[in-house]
Amino acid sequence: xxxxxxxxxxxxxxxxxxxxxxxxxxxxxxxxxxxxxxxxxxxxxxxxxxxxxxxxxxxxxxxxxxxxxxxxxxxxxxxxxxxxxxxxxxxxxxxxxxxxxxxxxxxxxxxxxxxxxxxxxxxxxxxxxxxxxxxxxxxxxxxxxxxxxxxxxxxxxxxxxxxxxxxxxxxxxxxxxxxxxxxxxxxxxxxxxxxxxxxxxxxxxxxxxxxxxxxxxxxxxxxxxxxxxxxxxxxxxxxxxxxxxxxxxxxxxxxxxxxxxxxxxxxxxxxxxxxxxxxxxxxxxxxxxxxxxxxxxxxxxxxxxxxxxxxxxxxxxxxxxxxxxxxxxxxxxxxxxxxxxxxxxxxxxxxxxxxxxxxxxxxxxxxxxxxxxxxxxxxxxxxxxxxxxxxxxxxxxxxxxxxxxxxxx
Amino acid sequence: xxxxxxxxxxxxxxxxxxxxxxxxxxxxxxxxxxxxxxxxxxxxxxxxxxxxxxxxxxxxxxxxxxxxxxxxxxxxxxxxxxxxxxxxxxxxxxxxxxxxxxxxxxxxxxxxxxxxxxxxxxxxxxxxxxxxxxxxxxxxxxxxxxxxxxxxxxxxxxxxxxxxxxxxxxxxxxxxxxxxxxxxxxxxxxxxxxxxxxxxxxxxxxxxxxxxxxxxxxxxxxxxxxxxxxxxxxxxxxxxxxxxxxxxxxxxxxxxxxxxxxxxxxxxxxxxxxxxxxxxxxxxxxxxxxxxxxxxxxxxxx
Numbered sequence: 001x002x003x004x005x006x007x008x009x010x011x012x013x014x015x016x017x018x019x020x021x022x023x024x025x026x027x028x029x030x031x032x033x034x035x036x037x038x039x040x041x042x043x044x045x046x047x048x049x050x051x052x053x054x055x056x057x058x059x060x061x062x063x064x065x066x067x068x069x070x071x072x073x074x075x076x077x078x079x080x081x082x083x084x085x086x087x088x089x090x091x092x093x094x095x096x097x098x099x100x101x102x103x104x105x106x107x108x109x110x111x112x113x114x115x116x117x118x119x120x121x122x123x124x125x126x127x128x129x130x131x132x133x134x135x136x137x138x139x140x141x142x143x144x145x146x147x148x149x150x151x152x153x154x155x156x157x158x159x160x161x162x163x164x165x166x167x168x169x170x171x172x173x174x175x176x177x178x179x180x181x182x183x184x185x186x187x188x189x190x191x192x193x194x195x196x197x198x199x200x201x202x203x204x205x206x207x208x209x210x211x212x213x214x215x216x217x218x219x220x221x222x223x224x225x226x227x228x229x230x231x232x233x234x235x236x237x238x239x240x241x242x243x244x245x246x247x248x249x250x251x252x253x254x255x256x257x258x259x260x261x262x263x264x265x266x267x268x269x270x271x272x273x274x275x276x277x278x279x280x281x282x283x284x285x286x287x288x289x290x291x292x293x294x295x296x297x298x299x300x301x302x303x304x305x306x307x308x309x310x311x312x313x314x315x316x317x318x319x320x321x322x323x324x325x326x327x328x329x330x331x332x333x334x335x336x337x338x339x340x341x342x343x344x345x346x347x348x349x350x351x352x353x354x355x356x357x358x359x360x361x362x363x364x365x366x367x368x369x370x371x372x373x374x375x376x377x378x379x380x381x382x383x384x385x386x387x388x389x390x391x392x393x394x395x396x397x398x399x400x401x402x403x404x405x406x407x408x409x
Numbered sequence: 410x411x412x413x414x415x416x417x418x419x420x421x422x423x424x425x426x427x428x429x430x431x432x433x434x435x436x437x438x439x440x441x442x443x444x445x446x447x448x449x450x451x452x453x454x455x456x457x458x459x460x461x462x463x464x465x466x467x468x469x470x471x472x473x474x475x476x477x478x479x480x481x482x483x484x485x486x487x488x489x490x491x492x493x494x495x496x497x498x499x500x501x502x503x504x505x506x507x508x509x510x511x512x513x514x515x516x517x518x519x520x521x522x523x524x525x526x527x528x529x530x531x532x533x534x535x536x537x538x539x540x541x542x543x544x545x546x547x548x549x550x551x552x553x554x555x556x557x558x559x560x561x562x563x564x565x566x567x568x569x570x571x572x573x574x575x576x577x578x579x580x581x582x583x584x585x586x587x588x589x590x591x592x593x594x595x596x597x598x599x600x601x602x603x604x605x606x607x608x609x610x611x612x613x614x615x616x617x618x619x620x621x622x623x624x625x626x627x628x629x630x631x632x633x634x635x636x637x638x639x640x641x642x643x644x645x646x647x648x649x650x651x652x653x654x655x656x657x658x659x660x661x662x663x664x665x666x667x668x669x670x671x672x673x674x675x676x677x678x679x680x681x682x683x684x685x686x687x688x689x690x691x692x693x694x695x696x697x698x699x700x701x702x703x704x705x706x707x708x709x710x711x
Contacts, residue, residue: 049533050525052635058533182680210679213639215630216426218419218560219674225553226412239639242535242631250557250629252547272535272631 040083041076041337043068043327044103046114046124051091052213052238056316057116059268059307060138061086063317064113066306067324077328078335085109093123100124104131110337111136111327113320117237118142118185125150134339136327138320140263140285142188143396144407146364149339151346153319153326153358155286156366156396157192163371164261164284165196165233167386172259173230174202179220179244180235182209189235189263191407192398199403205229214240217247224258225251232260241265245277255280261373266314267382275380285315286369287355288382296354312380313354322353322367326360357391366394411554416675417668422560424667425567428660429625430640431647432570433618435659438648440591440611443502444509446516448644449637450523451616454493455486455623456632457527460536462486479541479624483566486620494616498609506608520637527634535633544628559628566625570618575656577614587611650690652700661701666690 045064047057068082076082085107089096096115103109104127111134115121118141128135128149140155168176176197180186190207197204205227208220217240224232236244241264248260261282267289270278289300289312299321303313326349331337334345347362359368368391374382398404434448459482466478497519505512544562547555578584589597590607598604623636630636643666651662666686674682694700 050528052638054528054533055535055633055635208678211683213635214679215626215639216423216671218422219416219671220679222412222415222419222675225415239535239631239633239635243629246540246629247557250545250547250559252549252553252555252557268534272537272633274537274539276539 039080041078041080041331042083042085042107042109044100044107044109044112044114045084045086046089046096046099046103046112047116048091048120049086049088053089053091053116053120055238055272056268057089059311059314060116060316060320062307063303063313063321064324066303067321070302071324071328077331078337082328089114089120093117093119096120097123097127100127100133100135101131104128104133110134110331111339111342113138113323113327115139116316117183119183121150122184132339134327134342136320136323138323139316140319142185143192143398144188146366146396148343148365150365151323151326151360152364152366152394152396153323154316155369155371156394157189158395158398158401159286159369159371159392160263160284161189161192162196162398162401163388163392164263164282164373165193165202166200167373168231168233168259168261168282169197169200169202175205175227175229175231176202177205177224177227177229177232178207178235179224179232180209181212181214181237181240183212183237185237185264186235190233192404193233195403195407196401210236210240212238212240215243217244218251220244221248221251221253224248225253229258232258234260234262235264236262237264241269242273245273245281249277255282266316267312267380268314268317270376270380270382271312275376275378278376279378281376282373282385283376283382284371284373285382286371287315287318287353288372288374288384289313290381290383291355291372293354293356295352299354315355318354322351322355322358325353326351326358330360359391361394364394364396366396368393411552414554416671418556418560420668420671421664422564422667423671424664425560425564426622426626426629427643427647427667428663429563429567429570429622430619431644431651431659431663432574432656433615433622434644435648435651435653435656436574436618437612437615439653439655440587441502441506441608442509443505443512443612444516445502445615446513446641447497447520447523448615448619449639449641450520450527451490451494451619451637452623452626452640453527453634453637454523455490455620456538456627456636457531457536457623458482458486458489458620459624459627460531460538460632463538476541476543479544483621483624486624487617488620490620490623491613491617494619495609495613497616498612502612503605503608524634524638531634533634535631538627538632540628563625563628566621570621571656571660574614574618578656583607583610646687646690649694650700652702655702658700658702665701 047061048054068084072081087099103112113136115137116139121137125147135150137150138153140160143157178190263284300313330342330346334341346360350359356370370391371388372384373386374384377383437445462482462485463478466475544558547557549555586602586607590604647662647666651658670686673685
């Protein structure tokens, strides 16, 4: 009998514990929300806070909340405080669409900062277009898109992938092995790379895709060994990167033997992979934590102060932070949060971002950004080894590249 | 030539990983007919225990002891997940025997809770487990054929686990009772076996094995809240293909799927290889729904 009672007690305690921890995480999510009900401007924040993408999107949300807090501390926009409404897309694309609809129709938010994967962006795109909403999308992507209702603050392919391939062809060799996760971004990115290789005398030795969440790369590493490429161009996403780099190293292949260049691995991901597993490998982005601008020193210091010294900043985090400032500046300039007025005001708007001066290109609502190629260091930071000098004009459809003529359709 | 030899080794290595992950599941599924969707999360907890052990050794162990943390992590992971498994059994699972659909839903709920709990405690991004120095590198055989020590270690670990489980089930009195309950629950009850105790014990053992799997997987893959879900489908496939309730079935199932899928991946590509492997398993189960090995039982409701 006593035993039974103990078991009951244990069950109740377990339930209470789970309930409590659930509540506490809820609270953590709301701390950024201003509580005044009077003069506020509501904005939506829509990221995966649970599920497989939470790994990347949680820190992007943190950056957005930090930017909002900073702007509020300086008096807000149009004299009003910004109030974030946070929704969880739960790594599930239909949920993203549903939550986007809720933010636009029920909460009537002025704008939304959100999404990470191209799949989630494609899922919410019709919602934003139908409701004439405004989305700020902070992640590098495959291009071939320019919705009038989306501002893209991450890199277009010509600001990340194309210059990286150019640089690799010049400095590392002609034989390319393409490896990526099996969904829209890597496949489109590889279409672009193949066209570029064909035009610039590169050679494609193999192209491999693995399902998202794939964990065993021994066979692919074996294929890489057999093919002896000069460069492995890596568009794997999420957890797979950890497995790939650990197993590549175990097979005795280091960055000296074969260069890899990744476009979805930033400082945050390197922490999970382990810096010594990735030391010497290359990445291509627009921003690194080590980027040397006064704005960035301030940004990194603030971020670490707010979220902990062990946290790192990276490209999508920075792009999300920029997005909030760009939107606020556009609203100030327009004198209104009306979507059409904000869009008109945003054209040509400049911002001294941590990555350097960025500018909104009116024609396609992407950003002019500098391009940087970096090498992973033993401490997990990335050392810039090449940059484009000045900001590169965004060209999501690659119209200015003759070899890309057949790609955009 | 060495490419093909390497590929054979890869097949064996993948089989050993599947075996380790599926062993606990097979025992739980075999004994209790509970489809434990939270098995992946128990693997995840084992991986996080390894991370914690590493942190403890980093803080208190000094550099000499640090390289041994992995050895300490294995029992730590086993005991923690076994304890969590035990608590789960006595609080939730025991109310669900004989209700397969309910058990799927309830354990799936548990898996989501555990995932979010890990996210609240350890944060959403992956954490890093530094593999001990003595497991870095590999055994160099003729030319460029290099067998990574980590994979050899996992094969060894699996062998030890299987021998241990075999010894437990076939050489100890408790093991005999477990098998008796597995084969005919009501008859075992009539003979005075405390099936409640056996159930809880077996569930804890199965969970503990998941913990060891989690510990080993930190060597090869990511350590994050969703680690377990990446392995769940493959482990279920191993158990179903192998046949319920026999260790030898799990071993055979793991070898078939491990070697089959790596070979198919080598010949085609990863996505297509997986599809083909699923297709073959489905066709096989059409022909032999019981799987590769079965226990013949006279139980009426069997």
